Amino acid sequence: MVSRSCNGEGSAYDPQTRHIELRYDDSAEDHDLFQNAGRHPAGNEVAAVATETLYHESRHALIDLLDLSLTNRQEEDAADQFAALMLLRTGPTGEQQLRTAAEAYELSAAANSNSDTSGRDEHSPNLARAANHLCYLHCSVPTRNPDLATTSRLPSQRATRCAQEWTQVRTVWIARLQPLLRKQ
Ligand SMILES: [Zn+2]
Secondary structure, three states: OEEEOOOOOOOEEEOOOOEEEEEHHHHHHHHHHHHHOOOOOOHHHHHHHHHHHHHHHHHHHHHHHHOOOOOHHHHHHHHHHHHHHHHHOOOHHHHHHHHHHHHHHHHHHHHOOOOOOOOOOOOOOHHHHHHHHHHHHHHHOHHHOHHHHHOOOOOHHHHHHHHHHHHHHHHHHHHHHHHHOOOO
Protein backbone atom coordinates (compact mmCIF):
# COMPACT_ATOMS: atom_id res chain seq x y z
CA MET A 1 0.00 0.00 0.00
CA VAL A 2 1.32 3.42 -0.96
CA SER A 3 -0.05 6.77 0.21
CA ARG A 4 0.78 9.73 -1.92
CA SER A 5 -0.33 13.07 -3.18
CA CYS A 6 -1.14 12.86 -6.86
CA ASN A 7 -3.15 15.04 -9.16
CA GLY A 8 -5.84 13.55 -11.30
CA GLU A 9 -6.27 9.86 -10.58
CA GLY A 10 -7.99 8.91 -7.32
CA SER A 11 -7.17 6.04 -4.97
CA ALA A 12 -6.79 2.82 -6.93
CA TYR A 13 -5.22 -0.61 -7.22
CA ASP A 14 -2.52 -0.85 -9.89
CA PRO A 15 -2.36 -4.40 -11.31
CA GLN A 16 1.04 -3.69 -12.92
CA THR A 17 2.83 -2.94 -9.66
CA ARG A 18 0.29 -4.72 -7.43
CA HIS A 19 0.19 -1.61 -5.28
CA ILE A 20 -2.84 -0.05 -3.66
CA GLU A 21 -2.42 3.70 -3.96
CA LEU A 22 -4.31 5.89 -1.50
CA ARG A 23 -4.51 9.52 -2.59
CA TYR A 24 -4.04 12.13 0.15
CA ASP A 25 -6.19 14.57 -1.81
CA ASP A 26 -9.18 12.23 -1.36
CA SER A 27 -8.84 12.63 2.41
CA ALA A 28 -8.66 16.43 2.09
CA GLU A 29 -11.84 16.37 -0.01
CA ASP A 30 -13.62 14.08 2.48
CA HIS A 31 -12.53 16.39 5.30
CA ASP A 32 -14.14 19.38 3.52
CA LEU A 33 -17.26 17.35 2.70
CA PHE A 34 -17.89 16.46 6.35
CA GLN A 35 -16.89 19.86 7.73
CA ASN A 36 -19.31 21.53 5.31
CA ALA A 37 -21.98 19.21 6.73
CA GLY A 38 -21.22 20.61 10.22
CA ARG A 39 -18.89 17.93 11.52
CA HIS A 40 -16.00 19.50 13.44
CA PRO A 41 -13.45 18.06 13.67
CA ALA A 42 -13.95 15.51 10.92
CA GLY A 43 -10.91 13.34 11.66
CA ASN A 44 -12.87 10.19 12.55
CA GLU A 45 -14.99 10.55 9.42
CA VAL A 46 -11.91 10.91 7.21
CA ALA A 47 -10.33 7.84 8.82
CA ALA A 48 -13.55 5.85 8.32
CA VAL A 49 -13.76 6.67 4.63
CA ALA A 50 -10.04 5.91 4.14
CA THR A 51 -10.52 2.51 5.84
CA GLU A 52 -13.49 1.71 3.60
CA THR A 53 -11.45 2.77 0.55
CA LEU A 54 -8.55 0.58 1.62
CA TYR A 55 -10.82 -2.48 1.87
CA HIS A 56 -12.48 -1.58 -1.44
CA GLU A 57 -9.10 -1.41 -3.21
CA SER A 58 -7.91 -4.58 -1.42
CA ARG A 59 -10.80 -6.31 -3.05
CA HIS A 60 -9.62 -5.18 -6.49
CA ALA A 61 -6.23 -6.69 -5.60
CA LEU A 62 -7.86 -9.98 -4.56
CA ILE A 63 -9.99 -10.07 -7.71
CA ASP A 64 -6.76 -9.66 -9.69
CA LEU A 65 -5.02 -12.44 -7.74
CA LEU A 66 -8.02 -14.76 -7.98
CA ASP A 67 -8.33 -14.00 -11.68
CA LEU A 68 -12.11 -13.59 -11.41
CA SER A 69 -13.83 -12.50 -14.57
CA LEU A 70 -16.36 -9.83 -13.66
CA THR A 71 -17.66 -6.86 -15.63
CA ASN A 72 -16.36 -3.49 -14.47
CA ARG A 73 -19.61 -2.64 -12.66
CA GLN A 74 -19.80 -6.09 -11.05
CA GLU A 75 -16.21 -5.73 -9.86
CA GLU A 76 -16.91 -2.30 -8.32
CA ASP A 77 -20.05 -3.55 -6.56
CA ALA A 78 -18.13 -6.60 -5.36
CA ALA A 79 -15.39 -4.33 -3.99
CA ASP A 80 -17.99 -2.31 -2.05
CA GLN A 81 -19.50 -5.55 -0.71
CA PHE A 82 -16.09 -6.75 0.41
CA ALA A 83 -15.45 -3.44 2.20
CA ALA A 84 -18.79 -3.86 4.02
CA LEU A 85 -17.95 -7.45 4.92
CA MET A 86 -14.55 -6.51 6.35
CA LEU A 87 -15.86 -3.52 8.32
CA LEU A 88 -18.86 -5.39 9.75
CA ARG A 89 -16.71 -8.22 11.05
CA THR A 90 -14.87 -5.81 13.35
CA GLY A 91 -18.03 -4.99 15.36
CA PRO A 92 -19.32 -1.58 16.48
CA THR A 93 -16.25 0.39 15.32
CA GLY A 94 -16.46 -1.03 11.81
CA GLU A 95 -20.24 -0.62 11.76
CA GLN A 96 -19.83 3.08 12.51
CA GLN A 97 -17.16 3.38 9.83
CA LEU A 98 -19.44 1.72 7.29
CA ARG A 99 -22.23 4.11 8.25
CA THR A 100 -19.86 7.04 7.81
CA ALA A 101 -18.72 5.77 4.40
CA ALA A 102 -22.37 5.56 3.33
CA GLU A 103 -22.86 9.11 4.56
CA ALA A 104 -19.87 10.26 2.48
CA TYR A 105 -21.55 8.88 -0.64
CA GLU A 106 -24.80 10.66 0.31
CA LEU A 107 -23.02 13.97 0.98
CA SER A 108 -21.13 13.63 -2.27
CA ALA A 109 -24.37 13.05 -4.17
CA ALA A 110 -26.00 16.07 -2.47
CA ALA A 111 -22.98 18.32 -3.11
CA ASN A 112 -23.03 17.41 -6.80
CA SER A 113 -26.80 17.22 -7.23
CA ASN A 114 -26.69 19.46 -10.31
CA SER A 115 -23.68 17.86 -11.88
CA ASP A 116 -23.60 14.40 -10.36
CA THR A 117 -21.72 12.28 -12.85
CA SER A 118 -21.45 9.30 -10.49
CA GLY A 119 -22.81 6.16 -12.09
CA ARG A 120 -21.50 7.14 -15.50
CA ASP A 121 -18.21 5.39 -14.90
CA GLU A 122 -17.69 1.80 -13.73
CA HIS A 123 -19.01 2.58 -10.22
CA SER A 124 -22.67 2.52 -9.25
CA PRO A 125 -24.18 5.99 -8.56
CA ASN A 126 -23.23 7.42 -5.14
CA LEU A 127 -26.73 7.11 -3.68
CA ALA A 128 -26.93 3.47 -4.76
CA ARG A 129 -23.55 2.78 -3.14
CA ALA A 130 -24.79 4.43 0.07
CA ALA A 131 -28.04 2.40 0.05
CA ASN A 132 -26.07 -0.82 -0.48
CA HIS A 133 -23.87 -0.16 2.55
CA LEU A 134 -26.87 0.81 4.70
CA CYS A 135 -28.74 -2.31 3.55
CA TYR A 136 -25.88 -4.58 4.66
CA LEU A 137 -25.55 -2.67 7.93
CA HIS A 138 -29.26 -2.83 8.64
CA CYS A 139 -29.62 -6.55 8.15
CA SER A 140 -26.37 -7.68 9.74
CA VAL A 141 -26.85 -5.73 12.98
CA PRO A 142 -30.48 -4.49 13.08
CA THR A 143 -30.46 -4.04 16.86
CA ARG A 144 -27.85 -1.29 16.68
CA ASN A 145 -29.30 0.30 13.54
CA PRO A 146 -33.08 0.34 13.97
CA ASP A 147 -33.41 3.85 12.51
CA LEU A 148 -32.28 2.76 9.06
CA ALA A 149 -35.56 1.03 8.29
CA THR A 150 -37.58 4.13 9.04
CA THR A 151 -35.78 6.74 6.95
CA SER A 152 -35.70 7.37 3.22
CA ARG A 153 -31.98 6.57 3.28
CA LEU A 154 -32.95 2.94 2.92
CA PRO A 155 -36.24 2.54 0.99
CA SER A 156 -38.60 0.22 2.90
CA GLN A 157 -39.03 -2.11 -0.08
CA ARG A 158 -35.28 -2.56 -0.20
CA ALA A 159 -35.05 -3.03 3.58
CA THR A 160 -37.28 -6.09 3.40
CA ARG A 161 -34.86 -7.74 0.96
CA CYS A 162 -31.67 -6.85 2.82
CA ALA A 163 -31.36 -10.01 4.91
CA GLN A 164 -31.54 -12.17 1.79
CA GLU A 165 -29.10 -9.92 -0.10
CA TRP A 166 -26.60 -9.92 2.75
CA THR A 167 -26.68 -13.71 3.12
CA GLN A 168 -26.00 -14.03 -0.60
CA VAL A 169 -23.17 -11.48 -0.52
CA ARG A 170 -21.47 -13.27 2.39
CA THR A 171 -21.89 -16.73 0.88
CA VAL A 172 -20.50 -15.67 -2.50
CA TRP A 173 -17.48 -13.91 -0.98
CA ILE A 174 -16.58 -16.65 1.42
CA ALA A 175 -16.72 -19.14 -1.48
CA ARG A 176 -14.57 -16.88 -3.68
CA LEU A 177 -12.00 -16.46 -0.95
CA GLN A 178 -11.64 -20.19 -0.32
CA PRO A 179 -8.59 -20.62 -2.59
CA LEU A 180 -6.73 -17.96 -0.56
CA LEU A 181 -7.73 -19.14 2.90
CA ARG A 182 -5.03 -21.10 4.68
CA LYS A 183 -6.13 -24.53 5.80
CA GLN A 184 -5.99 -24.84 9.59
ZN1 LIG B 1 -13.09 0.34 -7.27
